[in-house]
Amino acid sequence: MKTVKEVSKLTGVSIRTLHYYDTIGLLKPADMTEAGYRLYDDAALERLQTILLFRELQFPLMEIKQILDSPNFDRGKALEQQIALLEMKKEHIENLIDLARGIKMIGVRPLMDFTAFDTKKIDEYARQAKESWGNTEAYKEFEEKNKDRSLKEQEALSKEFMELFAEFGSMKNLEPADERVQAQVEKFRAYITEHFYQCTTEILQCLGKMYSGGGSMSENIDKVGGAKTAQFVDRAICEYCDSMRS
Numbered sequence: 001m002k003t004v005k006e007v008s009k010l011t012g013v014s015i016r017t018l019h020y021y022d023t024i025g026l027l028k029p030a031d032m033t034e035a036g037y038r039l040y041d042d043a044a045l046e047r048l049q050t051i052l053l054f055r056e057l058q059f060p061l062m063e064i065k066q067i068l069d070s071p072n073f074d075r076g077k078a079l080e081q082q083i084a085l086l087e088m089k090k091e092h093i094e095n096l097i098d099l100a101r102g103i104k105m106i107g108v109r110p111l112m113d114f115t116a117f118d119t120k121k122i123d124e125y126a127r128q129a130k131e132s133w134g135n136t137e138a139y140k141e142f143e144e145k146n147k148d149r150s151l152k153e154q155e156a157l158s159k160e161f162m163e164l165f166a167e168f169g170s171m172k173n174l175e176p177a178d179e180r181v182q183a184q185v186e187k188f189r190a191y192i193t194e195h196f197y198q199c200t201t202e203i204l205q206c207l208g209k210m211y212s213g214g215g216s217m218s219e220n221i222d223k224v225g226g227a228k229t230a231q232f233v234d235r236a237i238c239e240y241c242d243s244m245r246s
Contacts, residue, residue: 026061
């Protein structure tokens with residue numbers, strides 16, 4: 001666990017900004033000391049890293065919160081977009097350096113070249129990245145259902161959602177095909193459809209793979225359900241989807 005001061009020193013994010021992220025529900029500390037000081041674990045730091053990556057993609061804070069809280073958030077996709085954007089920015093900076101060196105060597109010419117300052121390519125990529133997150137029917141439905149919810153309501157939904165994983169954890173002694181486990185998958189799917197978006201079998205199976213794919217998502221699931229709960233959920237979902245297709 002790291003204190004807010006240690007996180008600020010490690011990441012370069014100011015303490016005031018970290019406090020603000022907590023206030024708006026974007027980055028909650030993992031725990032609090034008896035004296036009321038915020039503490040951050042590895043999962044919280046991973047979420048902070050993802051937040052900063054999205055900030056580089058020029059996403060507003062509340063959009064970032066909606067995306068990260070969406071059950072179908074794909075961190076791998078976010079990283080791919082971040083790499084592409086950084087490569088574009090690198091090229092842009094190199095062009096500016098070359099221009100500055102040229103001006104230093106030969107001076108300012110009557111017909112000055114401003115192409116090195118053009119950021120249209122970067123801006124267009126950022127716009128497309130945003131659209132790739134916001135143009136799916138599932139995301140639009142999630143955004144519509146979530147827009148009028150208060151922070152307290154969102155936190156309550158998040159807590160209820162994690163309780164479903166705790167219920168899965170209590171069933172790990174059963175086979176994934178057991179009717180009680182499959183009933184839990186159906187309950188899980190219905191919850192997503194009711195509160196977030198229409199959860200098709202294709203989306204459900206993708207969610208299972210993300211839950212068991214490692215990182216903070218798997219860690220949080222295992223935290224509430226016990227070790228290997230995320231993997232168990234994935235296997236149970238696979239059984240469910242296979243039976244729906246047969």
